[in-house]
Amino acid sequence: MIKLDLHKRLHSAEGEMNLAVDITIERGEFVCLYGESGAGKTSILRMMAGLMLPDHGTIEVAGRSWYNAQPGTNLSPQERHLGMVFQDYALFPHMTVRENLEFxxxxxxxxxxxxxxIEIVGLGSLQDRKPETLSGGQKQRVAIARALVPRPSILLLDEPLSALDNKIRIQLQDYLLALHREFELTTILISHDLSEIFKLAQRVIHIRQGQVIRQGTPSDLFIDQEVSGKFKFAGEVVAIEAQEVLYIITVLIQSQMVKVVAEASEVSRLKIGDQVIVASKAFNPLIYKIEA
Amino acid sequence: MDWGPLILTFQLALVTTTILLLISIPLALWLVNSRSKIKPVIETLVSMPLVLPPTVLGFYFLIAFSPSNAFGHFLDQYLGLKLVFSFGGLVVASVIYSLPFMVHPIQSGLSGLSPSLTEAAYVLGKSRLQTLLRVQLPNIKSSLLTGVILAFAHTVGEFGVVLMIGGSIPGQTKVASIAIYEEVEAMNYAAANFYSIVLFIITFLILLLVYTSNGGYIKRLWK
Structure with missing residues (x-):
């Protein structure tokens, strides 16, 4: 179990901000920190990793104190044994993929x-390449694999997928889920992307201006009305077309375009680029077996 | 022809550059990471030899190292070091005189590295020394090379400091630049020309090496 009680005065582009959060994370949980940029999410990860010193508070992991302002405990990043994936990947440019992992x-x-x-994240054919020759998604796979080499029990991911295109993102989300289970990780992920959060996170912690404003499951946080739908998918509105009396809304769910019929009253609240939930309630969906 | 002054010059440059490399890496690292209040003062002191006439530096070394003064007396009495008119004194003076030429390239190389590289190494459990040797230094090779070569070339070219503190003792402190001066004074232009042309060619080649290697020419030839 991870208990964070962190206080820090941050200087951001929008002026000074007081970060004050009290977060508890269970062992094995997949948690997402969600919020606008500049809300203090990265600072929370950096304080957990020992790369930033809180002004006061405590960090306790599995019953052991990592940081405590009062007796003055503060473990170095080296002593915390956690895995961290940086936003800019932080691969060592002078080492090949394999050397990065061996380091x-x-x-x-x-x-x-x-x-x-190397096998799990499919880097076999790339292991002798230098990072500068890799694409963003490939670099990210190396960064994730490298963070897991020392077998940490906690993995911190700072917006690891934000710079990648949709198809690669989804593939990486699958890798992350597989690794989370296989390595029995407690994973803390920073993300802005709702479909990513719905796919990965068991719990979302919404942070605004350095404070936790809400937390709960993704559906608790992001779906206003209670939908007891059998099928729920998060996606993004990419098109709204008027058709006689009805509207057809095209929603991008992961990498698939789905068309949904809607009434004028529903459309009035939507615009292109909105994050939405597509749920089926009344109808029983059909199931087809996929013949190999 | 007497090769003595030329050999002495390159010995001095080699010893000075080696010592400078060992001093400058920790100093540059401190300058990059420190938020100390005395940092601007240290930075200024490191850069002073760039603007100060070498004779000023040499004059104060002469005063400080003189056995008739407290500091020089201490060095002589307790450490057995005679730094005035000796090779050892030239090394100390040259190290200080060429310090900015080594520190500045290393400092700018280190500050150009993304901080997340060192942070990633720390999070992976690597000590500061391991991170320095295996991550930071290998990524600033061209800065290190620039520093080494500039410091070497600058030491080869020094005159004022050596004249003040070294005198002109053959085999001890009579380096090529001093020898040229003396040969000219004695109207012995052929000998002066010999020393000059050797220095000219060697320093030209050294600097050419910096620009070609940093421009990636050598790397491309290698492949």
Whole structure:
């Protein structure tokens, strides 16, 4: 279990801000920190990793104190043994993909974990390449794999997927879910993307101006009216077309375009680019077996 | 022809550059990371040799290292160091005189690295020393090379400091630049020309090496 009680005066572009959060995260949870940029999400991750010193408060992980302002405990980043994926990937430019992973090995750690990780994230054919020759998605896979080499129990991800296109994002989300389970991680992810949050996070912590304003499951937070739908998918409105009496709304759900019929009253609240939930309630969906 | 002054010049430059490299890496690292109030003062002191006439530096070294003064007396008495009119004294003076030429390139190389590289290494459990040796320095190779070569070339070219503190003892402190001056004074232009042309060619080649390697020419030839 992770208990954070963090206080820090931050200087941002919009002036000074007081960060004050009290967060508890269960072991094995997949948590998403959600909020506008400049809300203090990255600072929370940096304080957890020991890269930023809080003004006061406590950090306690699995019963051990990592930081406590009062007796003056403060473990160094090296002593915290967590995995972190940076927004700019932070791959070492002078090392190949494989060397980047090997660098992350602990003393006397057997290197078979490297081969395993290379296979899981599909880096086999890229392992002798230098980072500068990789695409964004490939770099991200290396960064995630490298963070997991020392087998941390906590993984921190600072908007890891925001710079990637949709198809690669979805693939990486699948990798993240698989790794979260296989490595029995407690994962904390910063994300703005609703469909990503719905897919990955068990709990969302909404942060605004350095404060936790709400937390709960993705549906608790982002769906106003109670939908007891059998099917729910988050997506983005990409087109709204008027057709005689009805409207057809095209929603991008992950990488698929879905067309949904809507009435004028519903359309009036929507515009292109809105994040929406598509749910089916009354009808029983049809199931077709996919023949291989 | 007497090769002594030329050999002495390159010995001095080699020793000075080696010492400078060892001093400048920690100093540059401190300058990049420090938020100390005395940082501007240290930065200014490091840069002073760029603007100060070398004779000023040499004059104060001469005063400080003189055995008739407290500091010089202390060095002589307790450490057995005679820094006036000796090779050791030239090394100390040259290290200080060429300090900015080594510190500045390393400092700008280090500050140009993304901070997340060192942070990533720390989070992966690597110590500061491991991170310096395996992440930071390998990524500023061209800055290190620039520093080494500029410091070397600058030491080869020094005159005023050496004249003040070294005198002109053959095999001890008579470096090429001093030898040229003396040969000209004695109207011995052939010898002066010999020293001058060797220095000219060697420093030209050294600087050419910096520009070609930093421009990536050598790297491309290598492949």
């Amino acid at each position: 992350a090995l602990k003393k006397h750690q057997h290197n078979d974990v490297i081969q395993h990780l």
